[in-house]
Amino acid sequence: VTEKALGETTTYAPDLLYLNGRFERGRALVCDAQGRIAAVTNLESFAERDETTNNVVRLRNRAMLPGMSNAHSHAFQRVIRGRTEYRSEHARDSFWTWREMMYAAASRLTPEDIYDASRMAFLEMALAGITSVGEFHYLHRTASGVEYDDPNLLSKEVVRAARDTGLRIALLRVAYARAGFQRPPDERQRRFIEPDSETFLRNTDALARDLVALESTDAPPSAWVGVAPHSVRAVPLESLRDVCAFASARKFVVHMHVAEQPAEIDACVEETGRTPVALLASEGLLGANFTGVHAVHITPEEVRSLARARACVCACPTTERNLGDGIVPADALFDEGVRLALGTDSHTQIDLLEDARELEYHLRLQRLQRNVLAPTHGARRNTEGRRDVDNEGVREVDNEDVRDDADSSALSKLAARLFECASLNGARSIGADAGEFAAGRAADFFTVDLSDASIAGADEEDLLPSIVFSLSRAAVRDVSVGGRLIVEDGRHAAQDEIVSRFAALQRRLWT
Ligand SMILES: [Zn+2]
Numbered sequence: 001v002t003e004k005a006l007g008e009t010t011t012y013a014p015d016l017l018y019l020n021g022r023f024e025r026g027r028a029l030v031c032d033a034q035g036r037i038a039a040v041t042n043l044e045s046f047a048e049r050d051e052t053t054n055n056v057v058r059l060r061n062r063a064m065l066p067g068m069s070n071a072h073s074h075a076f077q078r079v080i081r082g083r084t085e086y087r088s089e090h091a092r093d094s095f096w097t098w099r100e101m102m103y104a105a106a107s108r109l110t111p112e113d114i115y116d117a118s119r120m121a122f123l124e125m126a127l128a129g130i131t132s133v134g135e136f137h138y139l140h141r142t143a144s145g146v147e148y149d150d151p152n153l154l155s156k157e158v159v160r161a162a163r164d165t166g167l168r169i170a171l172l173r174v175a176y177a178r179a180g181f182q183r184p185p186d187e188r189q190r191r192f193i194e195p196d197s198e199t200f201l202r203n204t205d206a207l208a209r210d211l212v213a214l215e216s217t218d219a220p221p222s223a224w225v226g227v228a229p230h231s232v233r234a235v236p237l238e239s240l241r242d243v244c245a246f247a248s249a250r251k252f253v254v255h256m257h258v259a260e261q262p263a264e265i266d267a268c269v270e271e272t273g274r275t276p277v278a279l280l281a282s283e284g285l286l287g288a289n290f291t292g293v294h295a296v297h298i299t300p301e302e303v304r305s306l307a308r309a310r311a312c313v314c315a316c317p318t319t320e321r322n323l324g325d326g327i328v329p330a331d332a333l334f335d336e337g338v339r340l341a342l343g344t345d346s347h348t349q350i351d352l353l354e355d356a357r358e359l360e361y362h363l364r365l366q367r368l369q370r371n372v373l374a375p376t377h378g379a380r381r382n383t384e385g386r387r388d389v390d391n392e393g394v395r396e397v398d399n400e401d402v403r404d405d406a407d408s409s410a411l412s413k414l415a416a417r418l419f420e421c422a423s424l425n426g427a428r429s430i431g432a433d434a435g436e437f438a439a440g441r442a443a444d445f446f447t448v449d450l451s452d453a454s455i456a457g458a459d460e461e462d463l464l465p466s467i468v469f470s471l472s473r474a475a476v477r478d479v480s481v482g483g484r485l486i487v488e489d490g491r492h493a494a495q496d497e498i499v500s501r502f503a504a505l506q507r508r509l510w511t
Pocket residue numbers: 072074136257293345
């Protein structure tokens with residue numbers, strides 16, 4: 001990367017640029033020296049001969065879209081890909097038998113292994129057009145449960161992996177206190193558990209300070225902290241209150257696994273008399289900074305309480321289908337105006353557009369219908385993304401047309417809504433100032449090859465649905481984070497090294 005002089009801009013000029021729910025020709029993205037979008041401009045303002053002097057990068061035969069935000073990741077789980085797809089000795093394989101295998105892998109990783117596995121996951125994200133990630137990180141201690149000299153050593157290894165790959169990262173530091181309600185401690189959770197909320201809060205504060213110290217003052221943040229009470233199973237109510245109060249005092253985002261598995265809900269009802277979402281709602285712990293991950297098994301009343309709190313739901317369809325979790329009721333959530341983000345979670349696949357299309361496809365299979373999530377006229381939607389958020393109280397959800405209703409063509413409405421989940425909604429969920437081409441946002445984007453076999457022949461009208469429903473990951477060509485290309489022509493500069501280090505790790509772990 002060449003250092004740019006103060007005030008120097010770079011202009012990226014693709015054939016088509018995605019703006020306000022549709023593709024436009026002859027538009028270009030101007031990035032300032034700090035890595036923010038300075039403007040979206042008309043390409044005609046640059047004569048061909050001026051292109052070099054004006055630092056214009058022509059991206060020929062490319063369409064450019066805002067970078068995607070992966071709102072839920074456990075990077076280290078990349079090491080068990082392909083190793084859990086068989087019938088074990090259990091009578092019936094399930095989420096819980098899969099978890100046994102995941103624990104076994106988690107207990108064996110050194111700090112350096114966690115770096116290598118994370119870099120592999122982040123590389124694959126970058127190659128898929130993902131420019132920021134919310135890493136739900138719960139490995140804190142040594143395999144025997146002892147604090148490292150730096151209690152944030154493993155968090156920092158994950159952050160280092162993101163920095164070295166070029167992705168922005170929200171390190172969602174996980175609070176994990178127990179095996180479950182009235183359950184004896186589980187040895188294999190020793191790496192996750194910090195004994196009390198004071199320890200968790202102290203370590204999280206220290207990490208936040210250390211990450212801020214690494215930031216350059218005028219660029220959009222590249223790594224920051226959020227908190228993640230693991231689940232109602234792993235965090236008792238008292239600690240949950242402490243963690244949420246801590247987060248709102250510091251304006252951190254809060255992420256939490258919610259209603260992924262029926263057994264978790266039954267245990268919560270047994271302990272508190274309430275289901276997880278009802279518990280969070282009645283305790284006043286839901287808010288605009290809250291993202292509930294999964295929310296598969298929820299009632300209509302719980303959907304309404306998420307909407308009232310202006311909370312976000314992060315669906316992870318590729319993982320939810322892999323683990324047999326169930327189907328996120330995205331239609332009910334959209335109808336009530338809940339924002340949805342997407343995550344690749346266990347990394348069975350890393351392709352956020354696959355998650356976007358499955359959000360819709362799972363409902364098609366269940367309802368025996370098509371275009372279930374297509375916005376209908378008058379559909380309600382939380383519009384806070386368009387304005388400043390007032391953190392107090394509940395604002396009425398607007399009834400006016402949503403942006404993708406107003407601006408995108410009929411062909412693109414469903415695709416625009418799904419793409420917004422993968423981009424703007426994900427960015428908001430993890431606290432990244434990105435996800436759309438607007439002045440002041442981070443200059444994070446990706447391009448696709450218009451001649452790729454998976455989308456060839458699409459024009460402005462059907463390009464977005466072609467991308468959302470049919471794009472091959474191999475069509476992603478350039479990826480920018482902060483105006484700097486981390487992937488060029490489909491390749492990452494450190495790709496070979498990252499892959500060979502990861503292959504060596506897998507050999508060590510499994511042979
Ligand atoms: Zn998860």
